[in-house]
Amino acid sequence: MRLDNQRESENVEDRRGEGGRRGFGVGRSVGIGTVILALAASYFLGIDPSVMLGLFSGGDIAPAPQSVPARRPPAGDEMARFVSKVLADTEDTWRGIFRQTGRQYQDPKLVLFTGATPSACGTGQTAMGPFYCPPDQTVYIDLAFYQDLKNRFKAPGDFAQAYVIAHEVGHHVQNLLGIMDKVQAARSRAGEAQANALSVRVELQADCLAGVWAYHADRVRNVVEAGDIEEALNAASAIGDDRIQERSRGYAVPDSFTHGTAAQRVRWFRRGLESGDLKQCNTFEARQL
Numbered sequence: 001m002r003l004d005n006q007r008e009s010e011n012v013e014d015r016r017g018e019g020g021r022r023g024f025g026v027g028r029s030v031g032i033g034t035v036i037l038a039l040a041a042s043y044f045l046g047i048d049p050s051v052m053l054g055l056f057s058g059g060d061i062a063p064a065p066q067s068v069p070a071r072r073p074p075a076g077d078e079m080a081r082f083v084s085k086v087l088a089d090t091e092d093t094w095r096g097i098f099r100q101t102g103r104q105y106q107d108p109k110l111v112l113f114t115g116a117t118p119s120a121c122g123t124g125q126t127a128m129g130p131f132y133c134p135p136d137q138t139v140y141i142d143l144a145f146y147q148d149l150k151n152r153f154k155a156p157g158d159f160a161q162a163y164v165i166a167h168e169v170g171h172h173v174q175n176l177l178g179i180m181d182k183v184q185a186a187r188s189r190a191g192e193a194q195a196n197a198l199s200v201r202v203e204l205q206a207d208c209l210a211g212v213w214a215y216h217a218d219r220v221r222n223v224v225e226a227g228d229i230e231e232a233l234n235a236a237s238a239i240g241d242d243r244i245q246e247r248s249r250g251y252a253v254p255d256s257f258t259h260g261t262a263a264q265r266v267r268w269f270r271r272g273l274e275s276g277d278l279k280q281c282n283t284f285e286a287r288q289l
């Protein structure tokens with residue numbers, strides 16, 4: 001990626017090294033069962049149980065306490081700078097797209113943490129992988145996940161790392177558009193297999209929205225270099241449910257998929273990437289995923 005001339009986002013908060021001391025046990029109204037469910041899910045999926053956290057939990061989720069002022073990453077921290085620049089690029093992309101349709105984009109926050117940190121969706125943990133928490137409109141990421149992406153999922157490269165952020169920001173876009181609420185309502189009336197099928201559509205849509213971002217990063221801001229798109233496609237494929245399940249249990253159980261297969265994730269990312277058009281990302285109406 002060519003990010004030299006890109007601005008950094010103001011919306012990154014650095015909680016690395018805090019060891020989760022900040023405000024634990026205060027204002028957390030998500031039940032322990034929810035957290036266990038989310039952790040169990042993340043054990044099998046390896047990534048991003050945000051939707052589960054958002055969708056299993058009912059009702060009044062209090063925002064995480066903000067008694068300590070947000071700390072910005074230190075200057076000269078290469079990884080934090082990279083994340084800030086990618087987040088800024090998603091802000092520019094989505095502000096533009098929302099403006100075109102007469103809406104106003106609200107930037108999400110992004111929290112860097114190590115180990116564990118409180119969120120409005122319960123305690124965020126490294127093992128859960130990166131996630132988006134709808135009630136506090138925040139993306140949470142322990143950068144250790146990038147090591148996993150490279151070593152465990154065999155998906156190296158800066159654009160693969162950027163795709164992970166763009167996917168989480170995709171969930172934020174879904175939240176702003178009211179899609180998260182609608183899906184949550186539908187899921188509460190659905191059986192388990194049907195609820196999982198809805199999750200797959202949420203996740204594939206986030207992949208498509210990441211592709212829409214990649215289109216604009218490429219065509220408008222020219223940040224994409226040779227090999228970058230392949231890196232993102234490789235990452236999308238590597239974290240497909242079928243691949244992850246086959247790796248962790250030796251077989252795949254389609255009804256338990258909540259993110260989509262490798263082929264589906266690649267297809268929807270590509271669809272956003274090739275069109276740059278939000279309207280192409282309607283996974284809920286698609287007959288074939």
Ligand SMILES: [Zn+2]
Pocket residue numbers: 048050167168171203206
């Ligand atoms: Zn996701």
